[in-house]
Amino acid sequence: MTQNEILYSFNNFSTWIxxxxxxxxxLWFAPIEEKKWSISEIIAHLFNWDRYLISEILPAVQIGNEINFPEYDTFNKRASDYIQSGVSKSKLIDExxxxxxxxxxxxxxxxxERLNRRLTVNGVTNCPSTGAPYSLIYIIKEFADHDTHHKQQIMRFLSGSV
Structure with a gap:
């Protein structure tokens, strides 16, 4: 995928949301599988990561600092907590x-240049699974793939619920 394709895919996800x-x-609040999140929790999870990218990752990239991601389980629990707070479907989708x-x-x-600049992420310069050097565009591609993974989960759930 080219940079433009990555950004297009990342942007186009909003249409699906x-x-x-x-x-x-x-269905919005039902777990998609046993011991799995609901659609609402998955969307809140994606929302939280986008907020983290804006508040923490982009500023770090702008000034050339190392990127640090939080411990995933603790961070991801915030999505479920947000849904449990009573946020409406329309508000969550709009946000x-x-x-x-x-x-x-x-x-x-x-x-x-900034999108392609090599980065250190949690002390590592290359992705452990692919060996590719980290850059912001590489990380955004990983997040776009993450979006696709969750979209497929939701689509399978909804198609089985009809």
Whole structure:
């Protein structure tokens, strides 16, 4: 995938998120599998990561600092906690789309050099699974793949619930 394709895919995800507005409330809050999150928790999870990218990762990249990701389980629990707080489906969808749109805007404002600059992530310069050097565009591609993974989970769940 080229940089433009990665950013397009990352941006286009908002359209799919918007399509979830008509999801039945019961399905919205039901676990997609036993001991798995609900659609609402998955969307909150994606929203939280986008917020983290905006508040922590992009500023670190701008000033050339190492990137640090938090401990995943603790961080990801915030998504479930947010849903348990009573946030509505429409509010979560609106927040998620607005945050993704802002993130994509900020990424488009970055220079190609900044997007491709090699990074150190949690003390490592290359992805342990692929060996590829870390860069912001590489990380965004990983997040786009992560989006696709969750989209497929949700689509399978919804297609089995019809």
């Amino acid at each position: 918007r399509s979830l507005e008509n999801t039945n409330e019961k 998620t789309i607005a945050t993704r749109n802002l993130l994509v805007k900020l990424l488009h404002e970055m220079t190609i």
